[in-house]
Structures are given as C-alpha cells and as structure tokens.
Amino acid sequence: MTTALPDAEVALATLAERMRASVAWDARFVGIYSGGAWIADRLATLLPGEHPVGYLDVAFHRDDYGSAGLKGAGRATKLPFDVDGAAIVLVDDVLFTGRSVRAAINELFDFGRPASIELAVLVDRGGRELPIEATYVGARVAVARDLTVALSRGDDGRLALAFERSGEAG
Amino acid sequence: MHNPQLAANGQLTHLLTLEGLPAPVITHILDSATPFVSFGERDVKKVPLLRGKAVFNLFFENSTRTRTTFEIAAKRLSADVINLNIGASSTAKGESVLDTIDNLTAMDADIFVVRHSESGAAHLIASHLNATGRSHVHVVNAGDGRHQHPTQGLLDLYTIRHYKKAFTALSVAVVGDVLHSRVARSLISGLTTLGTPDVRVVGPQTLIPTAVESLGVRVCHDMREGVAGCDVVVMLRLQNERMKGALLPSTGEYFQYYGLTPDKLALAKPDAIVMHPGPMNRGVEIDSAVADGARAVILPQVTFGIAVRMAVMSLIAGNG
Structure with a gap:
C-alpha cells in the first residue's frame, strides 16, 4: 500500500500555491520543530504579505511523555509576536496521527488566545488517531504504519523526504 | 558497583550525585533545562508533564530556599506537592527513615526530594x-550532609x-568553606567530568578538606593567587551552623x-563572572x-535553578 514519496521541493511549491488565495495577509506562520520550522521559514518568503515566523517545541504537551520521556531537549518555543487575536497558520512537515498537532495547539494556547488557527502540512500520510485535518496539504501519500517519513534539509537549504524504519511519528 | 541512579539502559532514574555521572547525561540535563528558562514568557506558566504525579518534599534538615525552589519547579510541572518537615514529625517519634519512605510510597508518591544532614541518605x-x-518511584537528592547537592551543582554548571x-x-x-560544602563537591565533580582544565579551591587550611587534590583540583591558600586570571569565581557561604571547634579566628579576619x-x-579576567549559591553573608x-555589581550572576543562578530542577524531575519521571 506504500506509494513513492513526492519531491519535497515540488510539494512545497504546491502547498504555497494552495495557500496563496486564502491565507490572511498578516497570518503568523508557526512551525513545529524541526521540519515544520524549515517549511514555515520557506513559506514566509514564498507567499505575499507580512508573515512573521514563530517556532514551537511541543515536548511539554506530548501525550506519549509517560512512555517516551522528555524529547526535543534544548529547543524552546519562540513566538516573536502577540498570540492574542492573531491569525495563525500552524506548519508541520508530515501529518500522521494528529498527536503532534494536538500538542502544538495546547502549546500555542499557553501563550495566548489566537483569533484562528489553520494547519498547513507538506505531506499528509493518513492514519489519523485524532479528529484533526489540515487546511492546506502539499501532497498526499499512503504509507505503511511502521514506516516513518522524515524531512531533511541539505546544506544548500533544499528539502528532501525519505523513509525511515523506526518507532514513532506524529 | 552498579550506579543506582541509572537504569539498566543508562537513563537517569534517580539524581543522587554528580560524582560518576557520565558527561552525556549531565549535558542532556543542561540541554533539557533550556526550554524551561524562558518560561516567564508564557501567559500560562505551567505545563502538564507531571500532571497526576505526587512530589514529596522530605526535608529532614531545614532549608526554606531549596524546598521552595523544588516546590515551584514541581508545581510548574503540574505535580501535586506535599511538603513534609520530617525533623518535626515522625522521626522525632522514633520512626526510621526507611519506614517513613515505605509509608509514603503506600500513599502513591512518585518523586521524593530528600534533604538530610547525613551523607548518603x-x-x-x-x-x-x-x-x-x-524503581518507578524516583529520588532527587536535595543535599545530604557534607556529601552532594547535585541540583545546585547542575544549576552552577x-x-x-x-x-x-x-x-x-x-x-x-571555588572559594571559601570547601570543607563543609556539598555545593563545592557537586560542582567540582561536574566541572571535571565536563573537561574543565583548571579548577582551584581557595581557602584557609582549616576549611579545605585533606586530599582534595585527588578530585583533580589545585589548592590555593592565598586568595589573590587563587582568583588570578580565572573566568569564574564561585564564592561559598561560610557555614556558621556547621562549624565545630575553632576553625576560624573571626569572621572579620576571614573577610x-x-x-x-x-x-x-580585579585580579580575575575582565569578563569573569561571580557566583554564590546563597544565602549570602555580606561582609563575611x-x-x-x-x-x-555587574559581574555577579547570583540572581540568574536562582532563575536557572528552577529550570534545572524542572528538567531533572521531568527527565527522571519520564524514564519509567
């Protein structure tokens, strides 16, 4: 059932095109570390308007903390704008179970009450375990559950998608 | 002997001492503390990592400051905190320490924060x-006798x-009453583990433990020689309450x-920082x-101390 992964740069261009018409002119782009942070940076340059970029570390709100312990050591949430009343686009690389997004929304609310939150993801691989859907999707793929889809960034800044066979994903 | 603070897979499950704690474990704790330092920027200064966990502060020896910082750290992690001033209760009635622990474990304690006047408690x-x-119940040493005070050592690091x-x-x-200082012992362990090439202990002969050189430090009895050219000066509190016998002629002469x-x-490097674990005796x-002054980082130490204690409790509670 596993399909081939798309080219990450093509998926990013598609995602930006799908956002162009409807994203608020002053929407804040908030990337989830680390892949989502890279994509948020890129989207802010690709899309017209004023898009301050922030970054979220979701470790404090993960629901697998009891079994997986504290993750993401050393990265702190950075939101260089007021969350209260802001239009926010949450950005992540791969949407899978929806648990990271749930944690990210909780983390955002620790900083204030946004006017709205949309979700933009580079890849939607299906397999949701929570009632969460993306507003904007770069590419959809079908992937076996035991495979992890990982985004990497080269020295030249180019993004790439690859399979990793390991435990968890979000 | 197996290091009782590490689980079989090498993860930290208790924090008892910085002595023998591997460098990657220390670095991981310090890295984990970083996100907690910026906690003040949040509207909601609380995260759910220890929600539903019970942290028992067991202070067999009084320490308002350390107990308070652990209490704040645990509460910001959403734990339930129970403060027990054991000195004034069960032990006074004759209960042994381990019986006290068994009783509190039966009340579903998850973390014990322990301060005791005996080394090794x-x-x-x-x-x-x-x-x-x-082993799912975790212990954090908040100071045992003259031995170790690992969270203070970590916040200093x-x-x-x-x-x-x-x-x-x-x-x-490291200047002053090294003999009575568990703060000094923890810091020295951590500094040498992390590869600090030049650690000096400075103080009068009566306040420097014998054979302290075996910890990998240099002893200076002359303060001017001791601080010359250094990057960090750690001042220790003169522990009046621990002084037995005449170790010092007078506090005025000590000063x-x-x-x-x-x-x-002025003899240290121009950008040297000054640290003190508190409480300070000004003029002593x-x-x-x-x-x-501008070089003192004593109040940032307090802020970092909360973050480090949050990191330690989050890490050990998450490791099984």
Missing part, C-alpha cells in the same frame, strides 16, 4: 526502593555554560583574607559592591 532511600521493586559557552578552556576558582572585594576580583565572604 538519598542514596540509601534510592537503593531501598530499587531493591524492593519500586548551567550558569557557567550560559555565560562562558564551553568548559574546555576555563579556569574556575580580610578570603572575602571577595572589588580589588581581589562577599563585599556588597561585588554582590550587587
């Missing part, structure tokens, strides 16, 4: 829990790393020789002009 409790199949970035080219002077004054600090080990 936290170690004893952790070994007892491990040996009786209750965090402070040094924050201002000086790396340990591998640093000169650090003259070992008090940190602006002219002595430190001059007010230094304590309130």
Whole structure:
C-alpha cells in the first residue's frame, strides 16, 4: 500500500500555491520543530504579505511523555509576536496521527488566545488517531504504519523526504 | 558497583550525585533545562508533564530556599506537592527513615526530594526502593550532609555554560568553606567530568578538606593567587551552623583574607563572572559592591535553578 514519496521541493511549491488565495495577509506562520520550522521559514518568503515566523517545541504537551520521556531537549518555543487575536497558520512537515498537532495547539494556547488557527502540512500520510485535518496539504501519500517519513534539509537549504524504519511519528 | 541512579539502559532514574555521572547525561540535563528558562514568557506558566504525579518534599534538615525552589519547579510541572518537615514529625517519634519512605510510597508518591544532614541518605532511600521493586518511584537528592547537592551543582554548571559557552578552556576558582560544602563537591565533580582544565579551591587550611587534590583540583591558600586570571569565581557561604571547634579566628579576619572585594576580583579576567549559591553573608565572604555589581550572576543562578530542577524531575519521571 506504500506509494513513492513526492519531491519535497515540488510539494512545497504546491502547498504555497494552495495557500496563496486564502491565507490572511498578516497570518503568523508557526512551525513545529524541526521540519515544520524549515517549511514555515520557506513559506514566509514564498507567499505575499507580512508573515512573521514563530517556532514551537511541543515536548511539554506530548501525550506519549509517560512512555517516551522528555524529547526535543534544548529547543524552546519562540513566538516573536502577540498570540492574542492573531491569525495563525500552524506548519508541520508530515501529518500522521494528529498527536503532534494536538500538542502544538495546547502549546500555542499557553501563550495566548489566537483569533484562528489553520494547519498547513507538506505531506499528509493518513492514519489519523485524532479528529484533526489540515487546511492546506502539499501532497498526499499512503504509507505503511511502521514506516516513518522524515524531512531533511541539505546544506544548500533544499528539502528532501525519505523513509525511515523506526518507532514513532506524529 | 552498579550506579543506582541509572537504569539498566543508562537513563537517569534517580539524581543522587554528580560524582560518576557520565558527561552525556549531565549535558542532556543542561540541554533539557533550556526550554524551561524562558518560561516567564508564557501567559500560562505551567505545563502538564507531571500532571497526576505526587512530589514529596522530605526535608529532614531545614532549608526554606531549596524546598521552595523544588516546590515551584514541581508545581510548574503540574505535580501535586506535599511538603513534609520530617525533623518535626515522625522521626522525632522514633520512626526510621526507611519506614517513613515505605509509608509514603503506600500513599502513591512518585518523586521524593530528600534533604538530610547525613551523607548518603538519598542514596540509601534510592537503593531501598530499587531493591524492593519500586524503581518507578524516583529520588532527587536535595543535599545530604557534607556529601552532594547535585541540583545546585547542575544549576552552577548551567550558569557557567550560559555565560562562558564551553568548559574546555576555563579556569574556575571555588572559594571559601570547601570543607563543609556539598555545593563545592557537586560542582567540582561536574566541572571535571565536563573537561574543565583548571579548577582551584581557595581557602584557609582549616576549611579545605585533606586530599582534595585527588578530585583533580589545585589548592590555593592565598586568595589573590587563587582568583588570578580565572573566568569564574564561585564564592561559598561560610557555614556558621556547621562549624565545630575553632576553625576560624573571626569572621572579620576571614573577610580580610578570603572575602571577595572589588580589588581581589580585579585580579580575575575582565569578563569573569561571580557566583554564590546563597544565602549570602555580606561582609563575611562577599563585599556588597561585588554582590550587587555587574559581574555577579547570583540572581540568574536562582532563575536557572528552577529550570534545572524542572528538567531533572521531568527527565527522571519520564524514564519509567
């Protein structure tokens, strides 16, 4: 059932095109570390308007903390704008179970009450375990559950998608 | 002997001492503390990592400050905190420490924060829990006798790393009552593990433990020689309450020789930082002009201390 992964740069261009018409002119782009942070940076340059970029570390709100312990050591949430009343686009690389997004929304609310939150993801691989859907999707793929889809960034800044066979994903 | 603070897979499950704690574990704790430092920027200064966990502060020896910082750290992690001033209760009625622990474990304690005047108390409790199949209950040593005070050592390491970035080219002077100081012992263990090339202990002969050189430090009895050219000056509190017998002629004379004054600090590097674990005795080990001066990082130490304690409790509770 596993399909081939798309080219990450093509998926990013598609995602930006799908956002162009409807994203608020002053929407804040908030990337989830680390892949989502890279994509948020890129989207802010690709899309017209004023898009301050922030970054979220979701470790404090993960629901697998009891079994997986504290993750993401050393990265702190950075939101260089007021969350209260802001239009926010949450950005992540791969949407899978929806648990990271749930944690990210909780983390955002620790900083204030946004006017709205949309979700933009580079890849939607299906397999949701929570009632969460993306507003904007770069590419959809079908992937076996035991495979992890990982985004990497080269020295030249180019993004790439690859399979990793390991435990968890979000 | 197996290190009782590490689980079989090498993860930290109790924090008892910095002695023998591997460098990657120390670095991981310091890295984990970083996100907690910026906690003040949140509207909601609380995260759910320890929601539903019970943290018991067991203070067999009084310490308002350390107990308060652990209490704040645990509450910001959403734990339920129970403060027990054991000195005034069960032990006074004759109950043994381990019986107290068994009783509190039966009340579903998840973390014990232990302060005791006897060296090795936290170690004893952790070994007892491990040996009786209750290794899911964690112990944090908040100071045992003259032995160790690992969270203070970690917050000192965090402070040094924050201002000086790396340990591998640093000169650090630890000045004062090293003999009675578990703070000094924890810091020295951590500094040497992380590769600090030059650690000096400075103080009068009566307040420097014998054979302290075996810890990998240099002893200076002359304060001016001791702080010359160093990057970090750590002042220790003169522990009046621990002094037995006449170790010092007078606090006035102590200040003259070992008090940190602006002219002595001038011998250190121009960007040297001054640390103190608190509470300070102004005019005994430190001059007010230094304590309130631009080089002092004593209040940031307090802020970092909460973050480090949050990291330690989150890590051990998450490791099984």
